[in-house]
Structures are given as C-alpha cells and as structure tokens.
Amino acid sequence: MNVLAPLGRVTLIFLAATGRIVLFTASSLSHCVRPPIYPRLIGRQMIDIGYYSLPVVGLTAVFTGMVLALQSYTGFSRFAAESAIPNVVVVSITRELGPVLTGLMVAGRIGASMAAEIGTMRVTEQIDALSTLSTNPFKYLVAPRLIAAFAMLPLLVVVADIIGIMGGYMVGVHKLGFNASIYLDNSWDAMEVLDVVSGLVKAAANGLIIALMGCYHGYHSRGGAQGVGAATTNAVVSASILILTANYVITELFFAI
Amino acid sequence: MTDKPKIKISGLSKRFGSNVVLSQLDLEVGRGESVVVIGGSGVGKSVMIKCVLGLIHPDSGSIEIDGAETIGLSERDRDAIGRKFGMLFQGAALFDSLNVWENVAFGLIQGRGLDRPSARTIAHEKLGAVGLGADVGRLYPAELSGGMKKRVALARAIAAEPEIIFFDEPTTGLDPIMGDVIDRLIVDCVRQLGATALSITHDMASARKIADRIAMIHEGRIIWAGPTGDVDASGNPYVEQFIHGNAEGPIQMQVRAL
Ligand SMILES: Nc1ncnc2c1ncn2[C@@H]1O[C@H](COP(=O)(O)OP(=O)(O)OP(=O)(O)O)[C@@H](O)[C@H]1O
Ligand SMILES: [Mg+2]
Numbered sequence: 380m381n382v383l384a385p386l387g388r389v390t391l392i393f394l395a396a397t398g399r400i401v402l403f404t405a406s407s408l409s410h411c412v413r414p415p416i417y418p419r420l421i422g423r424q425m426i427d428i429g430y431y432s433l434p435v436v437g438l439t440a441v442f443t444g445m446v447l448a449l450q451s452y453t454g455f456s457r458f459a460a461e462s463a464i465p466n467v468v469v470v471s472i473t474r475e476l477g478p479v480l481t482g483l484m485v486a487g488r489i490g491a492s493m494a495a496e497i498g499t500m501r502v503t504e505q506i507d508a509l510s511t512l513s514t515n516p517f518k519y520l521v522a523p524r525l526i527a528a529f530a531m532l533p534l535l536v537v538v539a540d541i542i543g544i545m546g547g548y549m550v551g552v553h554k555l556g557f558n559a560s561i562y563l564d565n566s567w568d569a570m571e572v573l574d575v576v577s578g579l580v581k582a583a584a585n586g587l588i589i590a591l592m593g594c595y596h597g598y599h600s601r602g603g604a605q606g607v608g609a610a611t612t613n614a615v616v617s618a619s620i621l622i623l624t625a626n627y628v629i630t631e632l633f634f635a636i
Numbered sequence: 637m638t639d640k641p642k643i644k645i646s647g648l649s650k651r652f653g654s655n656v657v658l659s660q661l662d663l664e665v666g667r668g669e670s671v672v673v674i675g676g677s678g679v680g681k682s683v684m685i686k687c688v689l690g691l692i693h694p695d696s697g698s699i700e701i702d703g704a705e706t707i708g709l710s711e712r713d714r715d716a717i718g719r720k721f722g723m724l725f726q727g728a729a730l731f732d733s734l735n736v737w738e739n740v741a742f743g744l745i746q747g748r749g750l751d752r753p754s755a756r757t758i759a760h761e762k763l764g765a766v767g768l769g770a771d772v773g774r775l776y777p778a779e780l781s782g783g784m785k786k787r788v789a790l791a792r793a794i795a796a797e798p799e800i801i802f803f804d805e806p807t808t809g810l811d812p813i814m815g816d817v818i819d820r821l822i823v824d825c826v827r828q829l830g831a832t833a834l835s836i837t838h839d840m841a842s843a844r845k846i847a848d849r850i851a852m853i854h855e856g857r858i859i860w861a862g863p864t865g866d867v868d869a870s871g872n873p874y875v876e877q878f879i880h881g882n883a884e885g886p887i888q889m890q891v892r893a894l
Binding site: 499500503504505507508509510511512513514515519 | 686689691711715718719721722723725727729730731732742743746747748792796
C-alpha cells in the first residue's frame with residue numbers, strides 16, 4: 380500500500396477546493412461592482428447583519444473587557460503594575476479582541492444563516508428558477524450579502540471597541556477601585572490611531588470572509604436537508620479558521636516592522 | 637420568417653459519475669410548435685431541459701436556439717438568451733421568502749424592470765388564468781397546497797410572455813379537472829403568444845391535448861418522434877408499452893417482487 384497516495388489525494392482535493400473558492404470570490408466581487416445592484420436587498424442584509432447582531436456583539440465585548448481588566452489585575456498586582464490595566468484593555472480590544480471576537484460571533488450568526496438560506500434555495504431549485512427569470516443569482520443573492528457584510532463589520536467592531544473598553548472601565552472603577560477620571564485619561568492616552576485602523580481593516584476582511592464562506596457553501600450545497608446542514612457547518616468552521624488566519628496576516632502587515 | 641428550428645438539440649450527452657443519463661440525444665422543436673417529451677421516470681427528461689436552459693453543463697453536444705449555438709457562451713450572452721425562456725419546474729421552485737404575487741411578478745420586476753404596481757396587476761391577471769383569486773396573492777408558498785404551488789409556478793413561467801416555455805410535468809399532482817384547465821391554458825399560451833413549448837409529462841391524456849408532436853426518450857436518446865395523431869400507430873413497442881401503461885414489454889423496470 381502506497382502511503383503517499385492518500386496524502387496526494389487530500390492535497391488534490393484541497394487544491395481543487397481552493398481553486399473553486401478563488402473563482403467564486405473573483406466572480407462574486409466582479410458582480411458587486413457591475414449593475415444591476417439591488418439597494419433594497421443590500422439594505423435588508425445590512426439591517427440583518429448590523430442591527431440584529433448588536434446584542435450578541437455587545438454582550439461578547441462587555442464581558443471580554445471586564446475579564447481583561449480582572450485578569451490583568453490579578454497578574455499585574457504581583458508586580459505593582461496595576462496602572463497598566465487601562466492600557467492593556469484598550470490595546471487588546473482595539474487590536475485583537477474586538478475584531479476577532481466580533482468576527483467569530485458574526486460568523487456563527489450570519490455565516491450560518493447565509494449558508495442555510497442559500498443552501499435551501501439551491502436544493503429546492505430556487506437558484507435555478509432565479510436564472511430562468513433573467514436574474515443572476517450572484518447579483519441577487521451573493522453581491523448584496525458581500526457588500527452588506529463588508530460595510531457592517533467595521534461598524535460592529537467600533538461598537539464592540541467602545542463597549543469592551545467600557546466593560547474594562549466598569550470593573551476597573553467599581554471593583555478594583557481605580558479613580559474614574561484617571562482610568563479614562565489613561566485609556567484615552569493608550570488609544571492609538573494605528574491600532575484602531577488595523578482593527579477596522581481586520582473587521583472589513585472578516586466581513587468578506589464570513590459572507591463569502593456562507594454564500595460559497597450554500598451555493599454549492601447538494602442533497603437535501605443533510606447537505607444544507609453540512610454546508611452550514613462548513614461555512615462557520617471555514618469562516619472561523621480564515622478569520623484567525625487573516626487576523627495573523629494583517630497583524631503581521633501592520634505591526635511586524 | 638425562417639425555417640430554422642427554434643430549438644435544435646444534437647448529440648447531447650450527459651453523465652453523472654458512472655450514471656449515463658443522456659447519450660447522443662437529438663431533438664428539434666419548430667417555431668410555435670408544442671412538443672411533448674414522454675418517457676419513464678428517471679430517464680433524464682428534466683436533465684435534458686436543464687441542459688437547454690444552461691442550468692446543467694452537458695458533457696458534449698450542441699444546443700442551438702434560433703440557429704445560434706448556446707453551449708460555451710459567455711455569461712452575458714447566456715443572460716440575453718435566458719430572457720427568451722420561461723420554465724415551470726417539476727417541484728415548482730417558488731421563492732419562499734416572497735409571497736405569491738411577488739413570485740409571479742418576479743420576472744417582470746427584476747427581468748423587465750416593470751414598476752411594482754403594474755407588475756402586480758399582471759401577476760393577478762395570470763393568477764386568475766390559473767384559477768387562483770387575488771386573496772391567494774398575499775399568501776406565502778409554504779401556505780399553499782401542492783397543486784396550488786404548481787399553478788403559481790405556471791403563472792410565473794408565463795408571466796413575462798417568453799418566446800420559449802418549458803413545462804416540466806405541468807399537470808402532475810392536479811385533479812383531473814384542473815389538469816384539463818392547465819392543458820388548455822398551455823395550448824392557449826402557445827397559440828396566443830406564438831410561443832414555442834417543450835413539455836414533459838407522464839400523462840398521456842394531457843400529452844395528446846397539448847402536443848403537436850410527441851417524442852419518447854429511452855436510455856438517453858429519442859427513440860421515437862412523430863405527430864400526436866401517429867402515436868397510437870407508432871409501431872414502436874416501447875411507445876406502445878408506455879401509452880398503454882403495461883408492466884410487460886421491452887421496457888424493464890428495475891424492481892423485484894415482494
Ligand atoms: N444534479 C444531479 N446530480 C446527479 N445525478 C442527477 C442529477 N440530476 C439528475 N440526476 C440523475 O439523472 C437521472 C435522470 O434524472 P431526471 O430528473 O432527468 O429524470 P426525469 O426523467 O425527469 O424523471 P421524472 O419523470 O421522475 O421526473 C436520474 O438517474 C438522476 O439520478
Ligand atoms: Mg423530471
């Protein structure tokens with residue numbers, strides 16, 4: 380039995396999937412900029428992605444900020460470095476935790492629902508029906524979701540940043556006994572434009588990743604309910620992995636030198 | 637006016653893995669003609685229509701619409717040809733996020749750029765023609781019976797008055813009276829709109845009513861085609877077996893006795 384054969388097969392499958400995703404991405408992006416554009420559909424997706432994700436994103440951010448302050452305190456108090464807490468909270472939230480956790484939460488919420496909705500439309504032939512009614516499925520289904528996710532994720536991350544820093548402030552001031560105005564001053568001083576911008580770039584990239592994975596897996600789902608279920612799982616898992624990968628790459632681009 | 641067939645399929649082949657569905661299928665449909673394709677379950681009738689619509693890419697063969705090859709076209713040219721088509725899907729394929737009248741008006745609003753109020757008027761007209769009242773227009777597809785879905789799908793297929801209409805089992809799942817109404821509607825569509833129709837059915841009564849010509853598909857190719865009047869005297873044992881619905885004959889169903 381040749382041990383290299385399975386390895387080669389896996390590599391080929393992986394390369395084929397990568398190729399399909401790249402083609403899908405190229406075709407989706409080109410449809411985003413060519414008319415017809417559907418403003419109503421973009422609007423509806425924006426509300427779904429931006430507005431209805433607020434509770435999930437807000438709760439994630441507030442507890443992340445709170446636990447950051449608490450954990451840093453237990454660590455830093457050993458070195459009498461408690462004053463660094465506002466700094467740690469701001470830098471961690473704006474650079475990493477805001478965009479990454481928002482991305483992962485939205486991937487679970489939106490990526491899954493995109494894959495399920497488009498996947499159901501695929502297996503019930505609704506996507507075929509779209510193209511027989513002179514409507515390009517990429518323009519009607521994929522482009523609005525991509526545009527909306529690309530636009531809304533940075534806004535969600537701005538909200539997450541603010542709420543996360545507030546969470547840290549609450550623990551710092553009310554539990555750890557910091558002076559409120561000193562804590563705020565320190566937080567403000569720790570805020571760097573580059574940190575925030577890198578976080579927003581990550582957010583926009585995450586938005587594209589989530590929508591692309593949701594649409595790609597939905598669009599290519601086959602079979603019945605089982606196929607749609609698999610598409611949903613794959614959409615969330617692949618989006619999460621890509622978000623973490625892209626996060627590293629963008630961090631490297633911004634801060635490595 | 638030319639003599640070119642509206643649809644000309646030649647040498648069409650398609651397989652899914654090892655399952656050879658179509659092999660070297662040829663079929664022509666003339667302008668304004670109504671052709672019905674009959675054949676057993678699972679022989680590839682739906683696959684053939686989806687190849688013509690460009691929803692499935694055939695392995696080989698040629699499909700000409702109005703004398704122009706459609707295989708291997710760019711996406712944009714494909715969209716232009718797609719405007720000539722209307723399709724009734726076997727499983728209705730209604731958009732479940734839109735209500736009934738929005739489904740029927742979809743091609744008018746998205747494809748033809750009509751404004752919503754006039755599209756709505758036309759949608760209600762077409763719904764009336766398939767025996768559904770205005771109150772049904774507000775319902776969602778999940779709230780309809782199977783036969784109602786089929787009629788809505790029919791209204792949607794004809795709403796934009798396409799040049800070529802495909803009907804995949806238009807009367808399956810309808811009661812005999814409604815079946816007859818739909819058969820007449822299809823005949824009227826073809827006559828009044830001057831449309832060309834390619835239909836699929838298992839129902840010989842329906843086929844006799846709507847077809848100018850009948851073609852029978854078996855093992856991936858057309859084994860008999862002729863005017864509707866000739867179908868009873870085809871002299872083809874496969875056709876004979878099919879139209880009389882005999883289990884005994886040259887077509888062997890893959891079943892084992894209990
Ligand atoms: N997307 C697909 N992937 C794989 N196989 C398929 C696909 N679509 C159809 N087939 C296969 O092609 C064959 C023909 O299917 P098709 O739907 O064309 O049958 P049909 O003639 O329309 O039958 P029916 O009268 O029952 O609707 C079947 O064996 C089916 O398993
Ligand atoms: Mg079929």
